[in-house]
Amino acid sequence: AQTVTQSQPEMSVQEAETVTLSCTYDTSESDYYLFWYKQPPSRQMILVIRQEAYKQQNATENRFSVNFQKAAKSFSLKISDSQLGDAAMYFCATNPISNFGNEKLTFGTGTRLTIIP
Amino acid sequence: NAGVTQTPKFQVLKTGQSMTLQCAQDMNHNSMYWYRQDPGMGLRLIYYSASEGTTDKGEVPNGYNVSRLNKREFSLRLESAAPSQTSVYFCASSEYRARGNQPQHFGDGTRLSIL
Numbered sequence: 533a534q535t536v537t538q539s540q541p542e543m544s545v546q547e548a549e550t551v552t553l554s555c556t557y558d559t560s561e562s563d564y565y566l567f568w569y570k571q572p573p574s575r576q577m578i579l580v581i582r583q584e585a586y587k588q589q590n591a592t593e594n595r596f597s598v599n600f601q602k603a604a605k606s607f608s609l610k611i612s613d614s615q616l617g618d619a620a621m622y623f624c625a626t627n628p629i630s631n632f633g634n635e636k637l638t639f640g641t642g643t644r645l646t647i648i649p
Numbered sequence: 650n651a652g653v654t655q656t657p658k659f660q661v662l663k664t665g666q667s668m669t670l671q672c673a674q675d676m677n678h679n680s681m682y683w684y685r686q687d688p689g690m691g692l693r694l695i696y697y698s699a700s701e702g703t704t705d706k707g708e709v710p711n712g713y714n715v716s717r718l719n720k721r722e723f724s725l726r727l728e729s730a731a732p733s734q735t736s737v738y739f740c741a742s743s744e745y746r747a748r749g750n751q752p753q754h755f756g757d758g759t760r761l762s763i764l
Contacts, residue, residue: 536691567752577692577739577755623691635743636682636707637753639691 534559536624538640545614546648552599553609553643555624563629566600566607567637572620580622583607584629611645619647651675655740655756662730662763670725670759672740680743681723682707682753683715685736692739698723730763737761
């Protein structure tokens with residue numbers, strides 16, 4: 533079983549500044565993925581970034597990067613040069629890597645990010 | 650590219666009524682999933698289908714049934730709706746690769762209210 537904890541229900545940041553969203557998780561799996569999904573007011577779930585647990589190098593996608601601390605089971609998201617379009621709910625999630633194509637995502641409760649112009 | 654399409658987008662039901670939520674994907678993905686999202690909570694898995702012809706329970710399956718009609722379509726049925734099933738429902742799909750599934754692609758969700 534997996535659990536994902538996001539301890540910051542809400543965060544805010546000035547436009548163009550940097551913000552870090554926290555996530556901790558627990559899993560008994562030896563091999564798994566970690567994700568950050570973004571949900572804007574339109575309700576769409578949009579993949580922001582993905583990290584494979586066996587890779588030590590932190591994933592990066594343009595202005596988005598993660599700080600993956602496997603021993604601490606921590607997976608934070610850093611957003612650089614924040615833009616108004618970054619305003620959304622952000623969900624941290626994990627799923628084990630299986631060989632059967634039946635991987636089930638477990639989500640945290642989300643962090644609402646507000647961008648201050 | 651349509652991706653994952655859910656119908657309807659909104660629905661209001663009375664307690665005890667039945668309803669089927671439809672989901673179709675055009676990406677030729679093998680795996681499909683149904684989640685619900687309640688206020689203050691993340692998405693929770695209801696049912697999933699790893700491939701055509703197979704379905705399995707997720708975290709919160711009670712009160713729901715599913716059908717994997719073919720590779721494209723995966724429907725969710727509420728036989729006797731209850732107010733506790735008021736939620737936003739998301740369908741997702743993903744493709745299996747050698748090291749597990751690719752990230753899930755989500756539909757736009759169905760907002761369902763049970764009175």
